[in-house]
Amino acid sequence: MPASWGDRLRQFIEADARRLGFDAVGVAPASSEGVLIGERLDAFVEAGHHGTMDWLPETAGRRRSARALWPQVRSIIVLGMNYGPDEDPLAILSRPDRGAISVYARHRDYHELIKGRLKELAGRLLAQARQAGAGEHEVKVFVDTAPVMEKPMGEMAGLGWQGKHTNLVSREHGSWLFLGSIFTTLDLPPDAPRRDLCGSCRACQDVCPTNAFPVPYQLDARRCISYLTIETRNVVPREFRRAMGNRIYGCDDCLAVCPWNKFAGTAREARLIARDDLRAPSLDHLLGLDDAEFRALFSGSPIKRIGRAKFVSNCLIAAGNSGLAALLPPVEQLLCDPAPLVRAMAVWALDRLSPHDALRRRTSALDREEDPLVRSEWHALGQED
Incomplete structure (x- = not known):
């Protein structure tokens, strides 16, 4: 596909993603991941750190790379939607008569919301590709429930980096991003991965009540x-x-104490x-x-x-x-x-x-x-x- 077509489709993806309420968007080539993800996942499972989540070792083969899940994929579009809270999420911990619910679960289930938006974007992308003369292509959308390693993919697509708490950290949105992905057979211009900016900070490790991080x-x-x-x-x-x-x-x-949250805004999507x-x-x-x-x-x-x-x-x-x-x-x-x-x-x-x-x-x-x-x-x- 001529580079100009790819550039036009990238511009479309960026604009339409913003229209649909996504706050971050990036593209990674499907060939860019695999070995490192596999090594990390194997070490996690071999150490027994997955606990009773038996679906992790059972699906490890498909999690190793995008092409292990779908051999035809050429590009991975990773999208993030900010769900930043409008109040200090740790303040409730000082109220013993109240229950503390994680920020992501204080509203409607994000899976349905984001998957619907991804499907709309994916369908419009295929139509744009046909108009651009790129021919017929395919897409698959994923939101957390499939064997997809979305955080490493988000890192490769330039949305941020995996912090010492293992979650994705964004310079613009801190630790408050829901992730979804579109796999496609289109060969799109990729983004450069973000470098790790955690430095010597260990706030997320130190704050953990149960010492859940054996090492960064x-x-x-x-x-x-x-x-x-x-x-x-x-x-x-x-x-x-x-x-x-x-x-x-x-x-x-561990999310709330991340210093990069000082750049994060509150959720724009009403349902979040x-x-x-x-x-x-x-x-x-x-x-x-x-x-x-x-x-x-x-x-x-x-x-x-x-x-x-x-x-x-x-x-x-x-x-x-x-x-x-x-x-x-x-x-x-x-x-x-x-x-x-x-x-x-x-x-x-x-x-x-x-x-x-x-x-x-x-x-x-x-x-x-x-x-x-x-x-x-x-x-x-x-x-x-």
């Missing part, structure tokens, strides 16, 4: 609060529960602005949600995907960390919840808020309780976490 640029997901509250359905290990504080869905600490009821929700209210109420409250939210039992168990850990006697009634009520995970964390929360009451209840509770997870929590009363 490496994440041990098994210690990460986002993994513990979202990705794994297993009970949160005792050693991390106190460190969770009132974080009930995800964790923004935080819902008022999810900025600082009351733990007392959240602990009382039944399944229908949970589904109604989080309709259209990524939180809905983890299910009521996991979410309420996270809230119980927050309640146990609160030190607030006012949360004892809903905690006690959840000792009889149908979900074993909820009952187990209710035992832990009760022990933290009223240890004498917990010990008084233990014998009779063990006479009735058959689930081994819940029984183990009753037996562990009084143990240091």
Whole structure:
């Protein structure tokens, strides 16, 4: 394809991406990645840092490069949409009666929003390519749910660099970018990768409540609060529960302290602005949600995907960390919840808020309780976490 056609299509991509609400756009050749991604992924899996996310080793072969996923791809268009918060996301951590929800989940699920915009851009790009005489081409769009390594691809496309917290950092938008990609058979002029500007800064490592970064640029997901509250359905290990504080869905600490956020603006897309009821929700209210109420409250939210039992168990850990006697009634009520995970964390929360009451209840509770997870929590009363 003549270079002039490629330049015209690049100009179109840039302009149409901005029209659709994307704040960052770049192009990487499909041949530019593979070896480094494969090495990083192999080391991550071999160290067991993926925890219970079995889909990572299962899809490792397709994650190694874009062409392993789709052999015909020639160019990768990576797009970012700013979701910067309009308030300090860490301020809520000082409010023990409230639950802290990660910034990205305080509004509608971004997957549907961004995928729709990517499809529109991709369709218009193919039409422009035909008009330019480039012939018939193909596209595929991806937003987080396919085996695509979007952060390394964003780095190669010049959107930013992977910081020491392993997330993409942009000079213009800090750490607050949702990423999506368009794979295409078009051969487009690429952007130059951005260089790493983290320097000697280690703010993201130092702020992590659970020490989830064994070394810079490496994440041990098994210690990460986002993994513990979202990705794994297993009970949160005792050693991390106190460190969770009132974080009930995800964790923004390593993102929020990044110095490059001083250049970031707030989200422009209305559907990415935080819902008022999810900025600082009351733990007392959240602990009382039944399944229908949970589904109604989080309709259209990524939180809905983890299910009521996991979410309420996270809230119980927050309640146990609160030190607030006012949360004892809903905690006690959840000792009889149908979900074993909820009952187990209710035992832990009760022990933290009223240890004498917990010990008084233990014998009779063990006479009735058959689930081994819940029984183990009753037996562990009084143990240091």
